[in-house]
Amino acid sequence: MKTLEVQSLNKFFGRKQALFDVSFDIEPGTILGLIGPNGAGKSTIMKSIVGLTDYNSGNIKIDGKELTKNKRSSLENVGSMIESPAPYLNLTGRQNLKLFNDGSTTAEEMQEIMEETQITEFADRKAKKYSLGMKQRLGIAISLLNHPKLLILDEPMNGLDPQSTHDLRDLLVKLSKRGISILISSHLLDELSRIADYYVVINHGKVIKKSDAKSFLSEGPKTIKFEVKDTDAAKSALEAAGFTATIYDKTVEIEDNNDSTAMNAGLSALNQAGIEIINVSRNQTDLEESLLKLLSSDNNKEAK
Template sequence: MGDILTVHNLNKSFGSKHVLHDVDFTVGEGRIVGLIGPNGAGKSTIMKTILGLINYESGEIQVAGQTVTPSSHEALANVGALIEYPGLYPYLTGWDHLDLFANGDHQLIHIQRIISKLNMDDFIKRLARGYSVGMKQKLGVAMALVNEPSLVILDEPMNGLDPQSIKDLRDLIIEESQKGTSFLISSHILSELEKLAQDVLIIDKGKIVSATTMHQLLVSQGRNTIFLQTSDDPKARDLLKAASFELDDGPQVRIIDRADDTLASALKTLINAGLDVNDMQREEGSLESSLLDLLAKDRVAD
């Protein structure tokens, strides 16, 4: 399978402020890619530039091999998007919106499927002016998917959604990706993005600082930890530090798990010193902790 989206050496400025610096990445066919980073890092600017909503100084954007610019965007005919908040007509129903944007009657079965998957049946025939934030968000996602696009770009799609609605959206995105649709998703709800994204792009200060898979990111940042309760935790911490184990800050015995033999070596060190190990738990790292660690390391390197 090839790449549906290619962004190469993209640069963008607003006045004298250079906001995108040689941004370079690809999105594979049928892949779910998370675009994450701090506020103001350039996530929304990248998405708007891909969609031809704003121009760029240099670089290249291609969707399915076709170049995209604000004056040449034929390739976007097969791209769906939700950027920030959906633009809705207050005196049209949700169904009217989907019917308006659908390419022909053959989409009716697909439209009904999206409505059911996102649990929109109860309000889809009501006027959009009475919709809650969550209802509007669901309709915006549905509009992005209505024509079965090859690529879908979603900026904060989980805004205003309750836990069940977030799960419904997650399940729908995964199902669509398995059918071949690619997704580029930006979200501050990292715990949900961790369950969803296969690949991760991390951006900071307008630069892509990491482009990897979700699995590789979590493993490479080494944020899995081993939590131990011993007969003398302060002594255990001193012993482990002296033996060059890496520990989290704080009074508890929490070891950074960076190798296959970390647990066995730590237990041997403590037992040989005459300490009892009363309890042990493995704690897997999270996307949030991995992101913060990577950004911290990148900024130190700068």
């Protein structure tokens, strides 16, 4: 049984449609990265799942139970932190946890959650004195109180220092290994790429791609980057040799054919043109670059 099933979700704000037939699901114990530009609809999807906003049509099931306006029992299996965490500022972290605990979490379990999320050292200080990163960690601790099967986190790495980000990554992987499913959005795509098993890409309220992590990064042409002193001259030389060349900052890129011929032919063309080469490398596709190319292609379709 899937932990989360979202089917044909549509959402309007007045006459403006925000979500268009959004569908995806999450298997138990997996991490799904929900990615896309600001305003794409990521937070609206998350709010719809946890009942913070209504949707106009579609279907949401959590652990096999349908979620409706009058039937919200499935939310008992969900922990969430959407947008910025909002603890009671005049209470300490420990008091916030006790307040949000519905009685299902024992004192011992609460202590374990505090240690896992690394809030013990400031748990007895009032939340109004917390940095954004501290509030993020407290928010995640609160989301774990009801022993969730599904954890929904909107930008949980926001405001965290590098060590805290690393610790959060480790925690999320540990939770997924316990069987908890995680739906997470983040602008820190490099960090997300280290933990996500699957991706759903949202643009203009529509799902434009669903893929496992390995396939997402391996699709599309690979490139060879030539770092040169004169990019315009290098581009002209490569195009004269029959390549399609693109300038990115101080580099010129051509498509990689996955053997040595393209690189050797490119180097030969630049050398014959007297272009000074600083560095050459095969481009390893990363999540950010894959996403940008995908969004650019989709935006071009929208414009036509």
